[in-house]
Structure formats: C-alpha cells, structure tokens
Amino acid sequence: MACEQWQAQLDAYLDGELTSEAMRSLDAHLRTCQSCSADALARVQFKRSIKNAGMRYTPSPELRSKVQKRIGSGPRRSWNIAWKLATAALGLVLIAGAVGSYVGHERLRQQHFYSELADLHVATLASPNPVDVVSSDRHTVKPWFQGKVPFTFNLPELQNTDFALLGGRVAYLGQTSGAHLIFQVRKHEISVFIFPESSASWTPKDSKVERRQTFNVEQWNRGGLHYILFGDAAPEDIQKLSGLLKAVEGS
Amino acid sequence: MPLFDQLYNFAHWLTQDRDDAEDLVQETFAKALRGFSSYQQGTNFRAWMYRILRNTFLSSRTGRKAMMTVPLEQDEDGPVVAAVDTKTPEAILIDRSDQHFLQESLDELPLNFREILLLCEVEEMSYQEIAETLGVPIGTVMSRLSRARRALRDLVRGKLQGIQKG
Numbered sequence: 001m002a003c004e005q006w007q008a009q010l011d012a013y014l015d016g017e018l019t020s021e022a023m024r025s026l027d028a029h030l031r032t033c034q035s036c037s038a039d040a041l042a043r044v045q046f047k048r049s050i051k052n053a054g055m056r057y058t059p060s061p062e063l064r065s066k067v068q069k070r071i072g073s074g075p076r077r078s079w080n081i082a083w084k085l086a087t088a089a090l091g092l093v094l095i096a097g098a099v100g101s102y103v104g105h106e107r108l109r110q111q112h113f114y115s116e117l118a119d120l121h122v123a124t125l126a127s128p129n130p131v132d133v134v135s136s137d138r139h140t141v142k143p144w145f146q147g148k149v150p151f152t153f154n155l156p157e158l159q160n161t162d163f164a165l166l167g168g169r170v171a172y173l174g175q176t177s178g179a180h181l182i183f184q185v186r187k188h189e190i191s192v193f194i195f196p197e198s199s200a201s202w203t204p205k206d207s208k209v210e211r212r213q214t215f216n217v218e219q220w221n222r223g224g225l226h227y228i229l230f231g232d233a234a235p236e237d238i239q240k241l242s243g244l245l246k247a248v249e250g251s
Numbered sequence: 252m253p254l255f256d257q258l259y260n261f262a263h264w265l266t267q268d269r270d271d272a273e274d275l276v277q278e279t280f281a282k283a284l285r286g287f288s289s290y291q292q293g294t295n296f297r298a299w300m301y302r303i304l305r306n307t308f309l310s311s312r313t314g315r316k317a318m319m320t321v322p323l324e325q326d327e328d329g330p331v332v333a334a335v336d337t338k339t340p341e342a343i344l345i346d347r348s349d350q351h352f353l354q355e356s357l358d359e360l361p362l363n364f365r366e367i368l369l370l371c372e373v374e375e376m377s378y379q380e381i382a383e384t385l386g387v388p389i390g391t392v393m394s395r396l397s398r399a400r401r402a403l404r405d406l407v408r409g410k411l412q413g414i415q416k417g
Contacts, residue, residue: 070277
C-alpha cells in the first residue's frame with residue numbers, strides 16, 4: 001500500500017478508531033516507514049497541543065455549590081440512585097477506553113516525550129542566547145531559579161572535574177515549568193532537566209544511560225523531582241555527571 | 252457531580268463568555284434533572300449530558316447567532332475518503348508559551364469545527380459518542396473532524412508565520 005493510503009488512516013488510528021487488525025498493520029508500517037512515523041508524531045503533537053489548549057476554563061466554586069444545591073433538592077428521589085448508576089457506567093466505559101488507548105499509545109507517548117526533550121535540547125543550543133542565567137557559579141545559578149520554578153534543587157561542586165556549568169533557563173514540559181541546566185564536558189553540551197515528577201505525560205522509570213533519538217539519556221526520580229540528563233556526550237560522561245548530581249541531592 | 256468541570260469548560264468554549272457559560276451549565280443540570288426519566292439506562296450518559304448542553308446553547312440567542320456563521324458544507328455526507336487529510340502536516344512546534352495562538356485560533360474557528368475538536372481531543376470521545384452528541388452520522392463526524400483539524404492547522408500556521416515576518 002502506498003504511504004498516502006496509510007496516511008489517510010492516521011487520524012483514525014491516533015483517535016483509536018481503527019479495528020485491531022487495521023491497527024496492527026498500520027503499526028507494522030509505522031515501524032518501518034520514517035516519513036509516516038514522522039507524520040504520525042506531528043499529528044500526535046498537534047492532538048496533545050489541542051488538548052492542552054482546550055482545557056482552559058474552570059468553574060467557580062460558587063457555581064459548583066449553586067448547581068450542587070439544585071441537584072440535592074431535586075424532585076426525584078430516584079434521581080440520586082440513577083445518577084450514581086449512570087456515573088458508575090460512565091466510569092467503566094472510561095476505564096475500558098483508557099486501558100485500550102493506553103496500550104495503543106504508550107509507544108507514541110514515549111516517543112513524544114523524548115522528541116520533546118530533543119526539541120528543548122537542540123533548540124536551546126541552537127539559540128544565540130541559550131541560557132538566561134550565564135554563570136559557572138552554582139551559587140549564582142541556583143538562586144536565580146527562586147520564584148521561577150515551583151521547587152528547589154542542589155548543584156554539585158565542579159572544581160577538579162571535567163565538567164563546567166554554562167548556565168540555566170526555565171523550560172516547559174507538559175505545561176509545567178522546570179529547570180534546564182547546561183553543562184559542558186570536553187566541548188559536548190549536556191542538558192540537565194529537572195521537573196516535578198508528575199509533569200510529564202509519560203513518566204519513565206529510573207534508568208541507566210540509554211540511547212534515545214540518537215542522544216544519550218539517563219534519568220531518575222528523587223525527592224518528588226524527575227531528573228533527566230540529555231546530550232551527545234559519551235555514556236561514561238553522562239554517568240559521571242549523574243553521579244555528581246545524585247551525590248549532592250542528599251546534602 | 253459527574254462531568255461538572257468538563258461541561259463547564261465546554262460551555263465556556265461555546266459561549267465564549269463566563270456569565271453565559273455559568274447560566275448554560277445551570278440550565279443544563281436543571282434540564283437533566285427534570286428530564287432524567289427520558290434518559291435510557293444503558294445508553295451513553297455522557298453523550299446525553301453534552302447533547303442537552305449543546306441543544307440548550309443552540310436555542311439561546313448567542314447560540315443561534317453563532318450557528319449563523321457556520322459555513323454550509325454541501326459535501327459533508329459525501330464519501331469520507333475524499334475528505335480525509337492525506338497531506339503531511341508540517342510539524343507545528345507549539346511552544347508552551349505560544350499556546351495562546353492555539354486558543355485564539357480555536358476561538359476563531361466556526362462553531363461546528365470548534366465543538367467537534369473539543370469533544371474529540373479534550374473529552375476524548377469516540378466517534379460514536381460524538382455522533383450521538385451532535386446527532387449526525389459517523390461518516391459526518393470523520394469528515395468534519397478532518398476539516399476542522401485542517402482549518403485549525405491553517406489558522407495556527409498563519410499566526411506563527413505572521414510573527415516570523417513581523
């Protein structure tokens with residue numbers, strides 16, 4: 001089948017509306033076809049952006065209590081029971097749907113997570129002003145984040161190591177602000193992302209250095225924060241830097 | 252209260268006004284309460300609630316006005332395949348800080364495009380549920396959704412290009 005025919009099914013695929021058989025064959029095609037999988041990824045990103053932008057308005061507490069009172073004093077006694085039954089049925093449908101789409105989209109979610117990190121890393125380094133706080137002094141960089149990110153973290157002493165701190169900036173992942181620090185080791189830049197644990201749509205477990213989107217990545221969770229090291233430096237260097245960061249977290 | 256937050260969000264997107272959205276949600280729950288006997292157990296409860304909200308909105312003055320700006324779609328029930336978007340969308344990289352462009356664009360979309368995108372992407376309704384909510388066949392859901400996505404993409408792209416030029 002030509003790519004164009006596969007692409008015609010992409011929206012239905014991502015909306016979870018293909019039969020499982022059609023899903024499997026499209027799945028297999030995406031694994032081998034770079035242009036279709038790039039297309040799918042762009043569509044997923046667009047879907048996610050719409051979702052984020054669409055969750056915009058929240059009701060006021062006054063409206064909630066007004067409506068609640070109205071329902072509470074409703075004329076039908078059976079309403080409450082029926083309402084509960086309907087809600088339970090809805091819950092089941094939602095859970096079944098969620099499980100189904102979770103399985104189907106987990107791979108894409110993961111792909112999306114890493115491509116978002118790659119975007120942040122590459123776009124920052126390509127920028128003429130990659131960092132907003134330019135300093136190799138951890139005592140300057142750390143306080144700069146005060147009031148800009150909703151948490152605090154410690155930075156290691158880098159004297160007598162191969163690493164240098166270039167500076168930091170505020171980054172956004174899953175609508176949450178986090179710290180993006182840039183370290184250098186022998187002309188290679190390594191991004192260190194620190195986000196609250198729950199901010200990513202796909203939260204990976206602690207890992208050793210692995211290869212993602214052609215970069216080396218290591219990540220771990222500690223103290224409610226998710227740390228991600230991302231860069232083209234050698235795995236050993238990434239590991240060394242993660243060792244320094246982990247050591248200082250306890251202090 | 253089931254669906255309260257989601258219904259409010261949807262109402263605000265439809266009415267584009269906080270007071271109108273609050274009135275609409277109150278009326279929706281009041282109507283649901285009164286008409287609960289007309290809800291058939293086993294059918295889709297969520298679609299039923301959204302249908303009440305939407306119908307209430309469409310019969311209001313703002314709703315009638317919004318509906319008048321919806322362009323006629325003659326080919327809506329035509330073959331679905333022809334309407335499916337096969338053009339590869341350029342990756343629109345929407346930075347979190349650029350998100351207001353997307354919100355602005357959603358606001359500018361005709362009502363029928365805006366509501367179907369919200370039901371699909373925000374509420375994550377199935378095509379069947381959307382069909383029940385809007386009272387249209389599934390084929391129409393698919394073709395309208397595809398057109399809505401394209402329209403939104405074009406609007407956002409236009410805005411982003413506008414910035415680059417400016």
